[in-house]
Amino acid sequence: MRRSLLLLAIAALPILLFAQKPVTGAIRGNVYDKETAQPVGFATIRVEGQNLGTISDINGFYSIANIPVGTYKISVSLTGYDLYETEVVVKKAEITYQSLYITESGQNLGEIVISGRKTQAKTEVQVSKISVTPKQIRSLPSVGGQSDIAQYLTVLPGVVFTGDQGGQLYIRGGSPVQNRILLDGMTIYNPFHSIGFFSVFETELIRNVDVLTGGFNAEHGGRISAIVDVKTREGNRKRLSGNLSAGPFQAKAILEGPIVPLKSDNGSSISFVVAAKKALINQLDSKLYPNVNDSVGIPFDYRDFYGKVSFLSGNGSKLNVFGFNYIDGVDYPQTQFGWTSGGGGADFTLVPTNSNTIINGTLTFSNYDSEIEEADRQPRTSGISGYYGALNFKNLGRDNEVEYGLALTGFRTEFQFINFRGITTEQNDNTTEISGYVRWKRKIGPLVIEPGFRLQYYQSLDDVSPEPRLGLKYNISDRLRFKFAGGLYSQNLLSTVNERDIVNLFVGFLSGPEETVYKPNSTEPTQHRLQKALHGVTGFEIDITNNFEVNIEGYYKKFTQLLSLNRFKDESTDPNFFVETGDAYGIDFSMKLEGKRSYLWGSYSLGYVTRNDGEQVYPPVFDRRHNMNLVGTYLLGKSRKWELGARWNFGSGFPFTLTQGFYTNINFDDGVGTDVVTGNPDGLPGIVYASKRNSGRLPYYHRLDLSLKRVFKFSKYASLEVTASATNVYDRANIFYYDRIRAERVNQLPLIPGLSVAFQF
Numbered sequence: 001m002r003r004s005l006l007l008l009a010i011a012a013l014p015i016l017l018f019a020q021k022p023v024t025g026a027i028r029g030n031v032y033d034k035e036t037a038q039p040v041g042f043a044t045i046r047v048e049g050q051n052l053g054t055i056s057d058i059n060g061f062y063s064i065a066n067i068p069v070g071t072y073k074i075s076v077s078l079t080g081y082d083l084y085e086t087e088v089v090v091k092k093a094e095i096t097y098q099s100l101y102i103t104e105s106g107q108n109l110g111e112i113v114i115s116g117r118k119t120q121a122k123t124e125v126q127v128s129k130i131s132v133t134p135k136q137i138r139s140l141p142s143v144g145g146q147s148d149i150a151q152y153l154t155v156l157p158g159v160v161f162t163g164d165q166g167g168q169l170y171i172r173g174g175s176p177v178q179n180r181i182l183l184d185g186m187t188i189y190n191p192f193h194s195i196g197f198f199s200v201f202e203t204e205l206i207r208n209v210d211v212l213t214g215g216f217n218a219e220h221g222g223r224i225s226a227i228v229d230v231k232t233r234e235g236n237r238k239r240l241s242g243n244l245s246a247g248p249f250q251a252k253a254i255l256e257g258p259i260v261p262l263k264s265d266n267g268s269s270i271s272f273v274v275a276a277k278k279a280l281i282n283q284l285d286s287k288l289y290p291n292v293n294d295s296v297g298i299p300f301d302y303r304d305f306y307g308k309v310s311f312l313s314g315n316g317s318k319l320n321v322f323g324f325n326y327i328d329g330v331d332y333p334q335t336q337f338g339w340t341s342g343g344g345g346a347d348f349t350l351v352p353t354n355s356n357t358i359i360n361g362t363l364t365f366s367n368y369d370s371e372i373e374e375a376d377r378q379p380r381t382s383g384i385s386g387y388y389g390a391l392n393f394k395n396l397g398r399d400n401e402v403e404y405g406l407a408l409t410g411f412r413t414e415f416q417f418i419n420f421r422g423i424t425t426e427q428n429d430n431t432t433e434i435s436g437y438v439r440w441k442r443k444i445g446p447l448v449i450e451p452g453f454r455l456q457y458y459q460s461l462d463d464v465s466p467e468p469r470l471g472l473k474y475n476i477s478d479r480l481r482f483k484f485a486g487g488l489y490s491q492n493l494l495s496t497v498n499e500r501d502i503v504n505l506f507v508g509f510l511s512g513p514e515e516t517v518y519k520p521n522s523t524e525p526t527q528h529r530l531q532k533a534l535h536g537v538t539g540f541e542i543d544i545t546n547n548f549e550v551n552i553e554g555y556y557k558k559f560t561q562l563l564s565l566n567r568f569k570d571e572s573t574d575p576n577f578f579v580e581t582g583d584a585y586g587i588d589f590s591m592k593l594e595g596k597r598s599y600l601w602g603s604y605s606l607g608y609v610t611r612n613d614g615e616q617v618y619p620p621v622f623d624r625r626h627n628m629n630l631v632g633t634y635l636l637g638k639s640r641k642w643e644l645g646a647r648w649n650f651g652s653g654f655p656f657t658l659t660q661g662f663y664t665n666i667n668f669d670d671g672v673g674t675d676v677v678t679g680n681p682d683g684l685p686g687i688v689y690a691s692k693r694n695s696g697r698l699p700y701y702h703r704l705d706l707s708l709k710r711v712f713k714f715s716k717y718a719s720l721e722v723t724a725s726a727t728n729v730y731d732r733a734n735i736f737y738y739d740r741i742r743a744e745r746v747n748q749l750p751l752i753p754g755l756s757v758a759f760q761f
Contacts, residue, residue, distance in 0.1 A: 023068070023069050023092050023093070024065075024066045024067055024068055024069065024090075024092075024093075025067055025069055025090040025091050025092060025093060025094050025095065025096065026063065026064060026065040026066070026067060026090070026094075026095045026096070026356065027047070027063075027064045027067060027074065027088055027090060027095070027096050027098055028061070028062060028063035028064070028095055028096075028097060028098075028316075028351070028396075029061075029062060029097050029098040029099050029100060029316060030056070030059070030060040030061050030062070030099055030100070030316050031043045031045070031056045031060040031062060031076060031099075031100045031101075031102060032060060032099060032100070032101050032102070033101070033102065033104070034101040034102060034103045035103070035104065035238075036236055036237075036238065037101075037236070037237035037238050037262050037269070038207075038233055038234065038236075038237075039056075039058075039059050039060025039061075039207070039233075039234075040056065040060050040078065040081070040102060041056055041057060041058040041059065041060055041207075041208065042055060042056060042058075042078065042120060043055070043056045043060075043062075043076050043077065043078040043081070043100075043102065044076070044077045044078065045062045045064065045074060045075070045076050045100070046074065046075050046077075047064060047067060047072050047074055048072060048073040048074065048075060049072065049073075050067065050068070050072065052064055052066075052067060052398075055120045055123070058131075058207060058208045058231065059349070061316060061358075063356070063358075063396045064398075065356060065396065065397055065398045066397075066398045067090045068090070069090055069091060069092050070089075070090055071087060071088070071089050071090070072087070072088055072090060073085055073086070073087055073088075074086060074087075074088050074098070074100075076100050076102050078102065080104060080105060081102045081103060081104055081105055082102065082103050082104075082105045084100060084101075084102045084103070086098070086100070094354060095353070095354050095355070095356070097266075097315045097316065097351070097353075099265050099266050099314075099316075101265055121481065121541060122475055122478075122481065123443060123448060124448070124473070125217075125441075125448055125450045125471035125472060125473045125483060125485065126473070126483070127215050127471055127473075127483045127484065127485035127537050127539070127553070128158075128172075128212060128213045128214045128215050128216070128485065128537050128553060128555065129210060129211070129212050129213075129216075130156055130157075130210075130211045130213070131208055131209070131210055131211075132149070132152060132153075132156075132208070132209040132210075132211065133206075133208060133209075134203055134204065134206050134207075136152065137149055137151075137152045137203050137206070138203065139599055139631070139633045139645060140152050140155065140631060140645065140647055141645040141646060141647045141705040141706055141707035141725055141727075142197075142705075142707060142723070142725060143197040143198075143249060143705075143725070143727045143752065143754065144197075144247040144248045144249035144250070144281075144725065144727075144752070144754035144756055145247045145707065145723035145724065145725040145754045145755060145756030146198075146203075146245060146247045146249065146250060146252075146723075146756050146758075147203050148197060148198045148199055148201070148203055149199050149201050149203060149206065149209055149230070150191075150192055150193075150196060150197060150198055150199035150201075151197055153169060153211065153228070154629070154649070155601070155603065155629040155631055155647065155649070156211055156213075156590075156603065156629075157213075157551075157553075157588035157589065157590045157603040157604070157605050158171060158172040158213045158214075158555070158586070158588045158605050158607070159171055159172075159211075159213070160607075160622050160624045160627060160651070161196065162621075162622060162654065163196060163736055163748055168192075168507075168622070169191075169192070170622040171211075171213050171214075171225055171226035172213050172214050172225065172226065172555055172557060172584055172586070172607070173225070173557050173559075173582070173583075173584020173585075173607065173609040174223075174224065174225020174226055174533075174557070174584070175225070175495070175620075175622070176495065176507070177493060177494060177495035177507075177509070178223055178224050178225035178226070178491065178531070178533075179223060179225050179226045179227070179228060180220070180222060180223040180226070180227050180228070181228045181230075182227070182228065182229045182230060183200075183201065183230045183232070183324065184230070184231060184232055184308075184320070184322055184345070184347060184364075185345060185347055185362035185364050185388065185390070186324070186343045186344075186345055186364040186365075186366045186388070187364075187366055187386060187388060188200065188341070188343075188366065189341065189366070189368035189384055189509060190339060190341065190368055190370070190507060191228075193279075193300065193302045193326075193328050194300045194302065194328050194329070194330045194337065194339075195249070195279075195281070195298065195300040197249070198249070198250065198302075200304055200324065200326050200341070201230050202232075202252070202254070202275040202277070202304070202306055204243055204254050204275070205232045205233060205254065205273060205275055205306065205308075206230060206231070206232060206233070207231045207232060207233040208231050209228065209229070209230050209231070210227070210228075210229040210231075211226070211227075211228050211229075212226055212227040212228075212229070213226050213555075214226065214485075214535045214537050214555050214557060215469075215471065215485030215486055215487065215535045215536070215537040215555070216469075216485075216487075217439050217450060217452040217469045217471055217485070217487070218437035218438065218439045218452030218453055218454040218467070218469045218487075219392070219403060219405070219437055219439055219452070221407075221435050221437070221454050221456055221467065221489070221490075222409065222433065222435070222456070222490075222491055222492075222493075223489065223491050224489040224490060224491050224531055224532060224533035224559065225489075225533065225557065232273075232306075232308060232322070233273075234271055234273070234308070234310035234312070234318075234320070235256035235257060235258070235271035235272045235273035235308065235309075235310060236256045236257050236258065236271060236273075237258050237261065237262040237269040237271045237312070238258060238261060238262055239257060239258070239261075239717075240255075240256075240257035240258075241255075241256055241257060241717065241760075241761060242254050242255040242256060242760070242761055243758060243759070243760045243761075244758070244759045245721075245756060245757065245758035245759070246280070246756065246757060247280075247723075247754055247755070247756030247757075248280065248281060248284055248288050248289075248752075248754045248755070248756075249279065249280060249281045249754070250277050250278060250279050250280055250281070251277065251278055251280055252275065252276065252277035252278070253275070253276055253277075254273065254274070254275045255273070255274050255275075256271065256272060256273035256274070257271065257272065258270065258271050259271060259272055259309070262312075266314045266315075267314055268311075268312055268313045268314050269311075269312050270309065270310065270311050270312075271309070271310050271312075272307070272308065272309045272310070273307070273308050273310075274305075274306070274307040274308075275304075275305070275306045275307075276303070276304065276305045276306075277303065277304045278302075278303045278304075279300060279301050279302045279303065281298045281300060282298065282299055282300055282301045282331075285298040285299075289752060291750070292749060292750060292752070298749075299330055299331045300328075300329075300330055301328070301329045301330075301331070302326060302327060302328040302329070303326065303327055304324070304325070304326040305324065305325045305326070306322070306323070306324045307322065307323055307324075308320060308321070308322040308323075309321045309322075315351050315353065316349070316351040317348075317349055317350050317351045318348065318349050319346065319347075319348045320346060320347050320348070321344075321345075321346045322344060322345060322346070323342075323343065323344030323345075324341075324342060324343055324344070325340075325341070325342040326339075326340070326341050326342070327339070327340050328340075336372070337370070337371070337372050338370065338371050338372075339368070339369070339370045340368075340369050340370075341366070341367065341368045341369070342366070342367060343364060343365055343366030343367060344364070344365060344366075345362065345363050345364030345365060345388075346362075346363055346364075347360065347361065347362040347363075347364075348360060348361050356395055356396050356397065357393055357394065357395045357396075358393070358394045358395075358396065359391070359392070359393055360391075360392050360394075361389075361390060361391045361392065362388065362389065362390045363387075363388070363389045363390075364387065364388050364389075365385070365386070365387045365388075366385070366386060367383070367384065367385035367386070368383070368384050368385075368509070369381075369382070369383040369384075370382050370383075370507065370508065380416065380417050380418070380508065381414075381415070381416050381508075382413075382414070382415045382416075382496070382507070382508030382509055383412075383413070383414040383415070384411055384412070384413050384414075384509040385411060385412050386409065386410055386411025386412070387408075387409070387410050387411075388407065388408070388409050389407065389408045389409075390405060390406065390407040390408075391405055391406055391407075392404070392405035393405060399442065399443040399444075400440070400441060400442045400443070401440070401441040402438070402439070402440050402441075403438070403439045403440075403441075404436075404437060404438040404439070405436070405437060406434075406435070406436050407433075407434070407435045407436075408432070408433070408434055409432070409433040409434075409435070410430070410431065410432045410433070411430075411431060411493075411511070412428075412429065412430045412431075413427055413428070413429050413431075413509055413510050413511050414427075414428050415427045415428075415496070415508050415509070415510050417496065417508065417565075417567065423569045423571075423572050425565065425566075425567075425569070425576055427510050427511070429460065429510075429511045429514070430460070431458070431459065431460040431461075431492060431511045431512075432459040432460065433456060433457065433458055433459065433492065434456075434457045434459065435454060435455060435456045435457070436454070436455050437452065437453065437454040437455070438452065438453055439451075439452035439469075440452070446474055446475040446476070447472065447473070447474050447475075448472065448473040448474075448475075449471075449472045450470070450471040450472065451468075451469070451470050451471075452468075452469040452470070452471075452487070453466070453467070453468050453469065454466075454467040454469065455467070456490055458490075458492050458512070458530065460492070460511065460512075460514065461492065461512055461514065461528070461529050461530065463528050463529070463530060465488075465490040465530060465532070466488075467487060467488040467489060467490065468487060468488060469485075469486070469487030469488075470484075470485065470486055470487060471483075471484070471485040472484050472485075478543075479542060479543040479544075480540065480541070480542055480543075481540065481541040481542075482538075482539075482540055483537075483538065483539055483540070483541065484536075484537065484538045485535070485536075485537045485538075486534075486535050486536040486537065487534075487535055488532070488533075488534055489532065489533045489534075489535065490530045490531065490532045490533075491530065491531050492511055492512040492530055492531075493509060493510075493511060493512070494509070494510055494511075494512065494531065494563050494564065494565070495507050495508060495509055495510070496508035496509075496510070496565050496567065508565075510565065512529045512530060512531070512563065513529055513563065513576065513577050514529075515575075515576065515577075517529055517563065517575070517577050517578075517579055518575070518579065519579060519614070520578075520579050520580055520581065520612060520613055520614025520615075521613065521614025521615050522614065526561065526579060528561070529563070530561065531559075531561055531562055531563055532559075532560045532561050533557055533558060533559045533560060534557070534558040534560060535555070535556070535557050536555065536556045537553055537554070537555045537556075538553070538554055538555075539551065539552045539553030539554060540552050547593060547594045547595060548591070548592070548593045548594075549591065549592045549593075550589075550590070550591045551588075551589070551590045551591070552587070552588070552589055553587065553588045554585075554586070554587045554588075555584075555585065555586060555587075555588070556583075556584070556585040557583070557584040557585070558582075558583060559580075559581055559582035559583070559584070560581060561579060561581065562579065562580045562581065562582055562611070563577050563578075563579060563580075564577065564578055564579075564580065565577060566578050578613065579614075580611050580612060580613045580614075581611070581612045582609070582610060582611045582612065582620075583608070583609070583610050584607065584608070584609045584610075585607070585608055586605060586606050586607030586608055587605075587606050588603065588604075588605045589603065589604045589605075590602065590603040590604075591603075597634055597635040597640060598632065598633065598634045598635070599631075599632065599633045600630075600631070600632045601629075601630075601631040601632070602628075602629065602630050602631070603628070603629050604626075604627070604628045605626070605627040605628075606625065606626060607623075607624065607625065607627070608623070608625070609622065609623040610623075616692065616693060618655075618692070618693035618694045618695075619655045619694050620655070620694065621654055621655060621656060621694065622654065623654070623655055623694075624651050624652055624653075624654060625652045626650070626651065626652040627649075627650070627651045627652070628648075628649070628650040628651070629647070629648070629649050629650075630646075630647070630648045631645075631646070631647045632645070632646050632647075633645045633646075641710060641711060642708065642709070642710050643707075643708070643709040643710075644706075644707070644708055644709075645706065645707040645708075645709070646704070646705070646706050646707075647704070647705045648702070648703070648704045648705075649701070649702060649703050650700070650701070650702040651700065651701040651702070652697075652700055652701075653697040653698035653699050653700055653701070654697070654698050655694035655695070655696065655697055655698075656694060656696050656697070656698060656738075657689045657690055657692075657693050657694050657695070657696065658689070658690040658692075658695055658696045659687060659688070659689065659690070659740050660688045660689060660690045660691075661687075661688040662687060662688060662741075663688060687740055687741070698735050699734075699735055701732075701734045701735075702732055702734075703727070703728050703732055703734065704728070704729040704730055704732075705725070705726065705727050705728070705729065706725065706726050706729055707723055707724065707725040707726075708723070708724045708725075709721065709722070709723045709724075710722050710723075717760075717761055718759075718760065718761045719759075719760050720757065720758070720759050720760075721757070721758040721759075721760070722755075722756075722757050723755070723756045723757075723758075724753075724754070724755050725753070725754045725755075725756070726751065726752070726753045726754070727749065727751070727752040727753075727754070728749060728750055728751050728752060729751065730751075731750050731751040733747050733750070734747060734748045735747055735748070736748040
């Protein structure tokens with residue numbers, strides 16, 4: 001009898017335990033701006049009476065699970081918005097969807113202590129991740145009075161930009177081809193215009209830019225250095241609006257509005273946005289800046305177009321369809337460069353009615369074609385086109401999050417190059433990559449741990465790359481946080497830029513070679529034909545006060561294998577590619593101070609970058625030892641209608657290979673009978689480079705930019721913004737490059753004043 005009762009009790013135990021488990025439900029939805037119906041990220045959502053809350057993501061989405069059944073008041077708070085409160089009924093084992101529309105307040109920055117970003121910093125790993133908003137981009141003194149993400153990226157720690165004209169972006173020791181640039185999921189192979197102040201991205205359409213300078217987790221792959229992920233916003237869902245602006249460098253226009261207007265807070269809508277811009281500087285340079293580059297002027301021409309249509313349902317599911325096109329060109333007396341790029345695609349988010357799993361997907365296509373024609377050389381051409389498809393799943397819990405997905409990437413490269421010996425290198429290849437990943441985030445008291453794993457299969461090379469990743473953060477106190485991230489990374493794309501090029505506007509793209517490649521300065525084949533790297537990043541985040549933040553990060557990138565095109569082949573039998581290894585390490589400091597009237601940002605980077613080709617260890621041309629940026633804005637006047645901005649950049653000189661001598665070019669058309677004494681030379685003399693690579697250093701670089709902005713309000717929606725700016729205020733003669741043949745120094749842009757106007761309606 002006793003045994004029977006014991007067995008009955010054991011059998012009934014799970015039922016009793018289940019009965020004692022509290023009955024719960026969940027709330028999720030999106031936070032929107034009430035006026036524009038645009039998603040609002042980084043807002044704090046709390047359930048009153050419960051120790052529960054969360055932060056909305058960049059798309060305004062939030063989810064709070066395991067809430068006991070009942071009726072609750074939930075609140076939304078964010079700097080610059082009024083506190084919002086509403087009642088929500090939580091039902092048993094159900095997910096309640098609730099859109100939250102918050103209203104901008106008249107309070108200024110610093111008057112509200114609650115900050116979603118600060119709360120997010122304690123619950124997210126965010127190692128080597130900098131999120132940039134349009135407001136931050138516009139706070140920077142801009143060239144010609146028009147702001148652009150290209151100008152803001154250069155002030156971030158660990159980022160090196162090589163010049164005003166045709167500059168390239170290098171992030172913590174990685175070359176441009178080792179950085180993945182994304183626009184709404186599309187790969188952008190060259191995001192910057194020939195004049196480096198402007199990019200193909202439209203500032204007014206940007207929702208957020210995530211710059212991942214190293215140690216990024218498993219959701220990102222295909223590059224071995226960094227990720228720049230640009231997300232654009234949807235068009236206005238309530239009314240027709242736009243922006244027209246013009247300055248000495250460019251003119252641009254934006255038009256947006258509803259196709260099917262939003263009629264209720266939980267209703268659906270269809271909206272559109274289109275943007276276009278056109279360079280003016282190539283037509284105005286002789287009139288406005290006659291002393292710039294003497295007879296050459298500022299010969300940069302470009303035009304951009306971007307369009308997007310967005311479908312949004314009442315429960316947060318959405319579909320975006322988008323496309324872009326840009327044309328760029330430079331017309332120097334001896335050289336003409338040209339670029340064209342375009343692409344399009346769609347992304348969607350599905351929010352199932354009664355599931356904690358969110359589904360999103362992307363399907364895009366993009367291409368890039370470039371050509372250079374020089375007076376004394378054969379033309380060089382390069383083309384790359386590719387597609388990308390991905391399906392991702394994210395499961396949201398109270399203290400944990402699981403994300404996983406699959407991706408298919410394919411691209412075709414078409415490349416032709418004739419070097420100084422007349423030897424042609426050509427590649428026309430198709431390649432396919434298949435990848436899968438999983439990332440798990442768990443919060444355990446003060447510890448946030450985020451392990452991940454990515455598996456990359458490179459079909460054309462028949463190679464598999466397993467890539468473990470790890471991120472963690474430990475909240476030592478409410479104001480001090482320790483963080484770490486690292487992992488393995490690979491890619492199957494390389495460019496034609498050579499380390500001897502101080503200036504190179506032509507960038508060709510190739511896929512990894514199918515031929516055998518050899519270890520540096522060796523006849524031993526490599527184990528694989530990929531580019532690979534190992535990252536390790538560690539540091540601290542410190543909140544000195546509620547408005548004063550300091551971030552310190554040390555990093556190390558070990559480039560275990562780098563592939564480069566052998567542009568200097570002497571014989572057709574020489575290998576087409578050579579292999580190097582490399583190291584990049586340093587420490588980055590950044591600080592941010594926000595007040596009622598002022599905003600201050602400062603960063604300093606100490607970095608070392610080396611490459612090893614098997615013969616010597618040398619610094620590449622972008623190895624900038626010291627790099628410092630100071631940015632500040634201040635609101636003037638009682639009504640704070642004037643905004644004064646300043647930016648100062650300081651950088652140590654780039655390395656270059658010294659010139660040892662010159663020789664006369666003779667083509668030897670007559671064989672051994674060629675008259676080498678009195679015969680006519682063939683073209684310009686050749687250069688004899690010093691044996692030690694990049695042993696010289698260019699002078700230090702520094703530049704001060706200033707701007708003064710005033711906004712005139714005509715009505716609730718109509719306003720005029722007038723910006724006066726000056727770039728290189730004290731007219732510093734910063735070197736651009738040195739023409740070795742003509743023994744002439746060419747400087748970057750001098751003092752350039754500008755005045756721009758922007759009308760918003």
